[in-house]
Amino acid sequence: MSAAGVLDGAAVPLQQTQADAATEIASNALLASSLWVNVALAGLSALLFVYMGRNITNRRAKAIWGATLMIPLVSISSYLGLLSGLTVGFIQMPAGHALAGEVILSQWGRYLTWALSTPMILLALGLLADVDIGSIFTVIAADIGMCITGLAAALITSSYGLRWAFYFVSCAFFVAVLYALVAQWPDAAADAGTSEIFGTLRGLTIVLWLGYPIIWAVAPEGLALIPVGISSWGYSALDVFAKYIFAFLLIRWVTNNQSSIRDFAIGGGAAAPADD
Ligand code: RET
Helix, strand or coil: CCHHHHHCCCCCCCCCCHHHHHHHHHCCHHHHHHHHHHHHHHHHHHHHHHHHCCCCCCHHHHHHHHHHHHHHHHHHHHHHHHHHCCCCEEEECCCCCCCCCCEEEECHHHHHHHHHHHHHHHHHHHHHCCCCHHHHHHHHHHHHHHHHHHHHHHHCCCCHHHHHHHHHHHHHHHHHHHHHHHHHHHHHHHHHCCHHHHHHHHHHHHHHHHHHHHHHHHCCCCCCCCCHHHHHHHHHHHHHHHHHHHHHHHHHHHHHCHHHCEEEECCEEEEEECCC
16 A cells, blocks of 8 residues: 555555654655754754853743743654654544544644643743742643643544544643633733733733644544645644744743843742842
8 A cells, every 4th residue: 555545545554654654744745844844943943042041040030941942842852753753643533534434644743742842831931920839730730631632532543422522621621721821820920020921922822722723623633624734734833833933932031031030039939039
């Protein structure tokens, strides 16, 4: 069976090798470009962020910078995992799905690595707003729940209904994250004096993150209204803004406003603004 046959929906054995998946991706220019663009941008972003953070002395600013730097670093690993075929699989769709019985190329590694990258985004935002540790922990736990149940939704082959059940469980976790961003964290940011940049980044995050479940729903994993090359570009385009642009804006603000960031107190609680 040729690799091209897989995306045409022809039946293929389920256990494909990584090499088959990598070949399949390499032979689809739209799909391959959606991944390579992000490897390049993530690499450039990581280098730029290291350079931008070279003079940070405020400890909270350093923690925000460290969490933010992890975003492109996780991204490089994520996209190389997809390109190598390691975190991509051929999944046969269950009865009831628009492509029932056919095999689709699933980029399940995306959902897995989001469980590492999205907590870093939320940690950076939580530190910026000086949210209490309990709230940061709860929101990150819900966020990891969202990613892992999203992974389950993508990988289930036994039942169409259960794919969507996991999708909606993931959405429920997502609502918890959105609730904190909309209703709880802005107050903390106002107290911390970081309202303006927090508001910008929060708006960017909410709008862009809402795009991910929409893409999942119309992608081959969901209703199969668009091909995998387009859904992959959709995720990749959102990633450019939700990760690199987000991170750039945050690090730029942090490096320019260290003196107005409330530093960590030695031994725990909050301290007065640093005098640098
Ligand atoms: C899924 C499908 C199931 C329902 C929901 C989803 C939400 C995903 C989100 C992903 C955000 C990813 C980012 C990655 C950056 O590295 C898993 C697509 C709600 C919100 C920002």
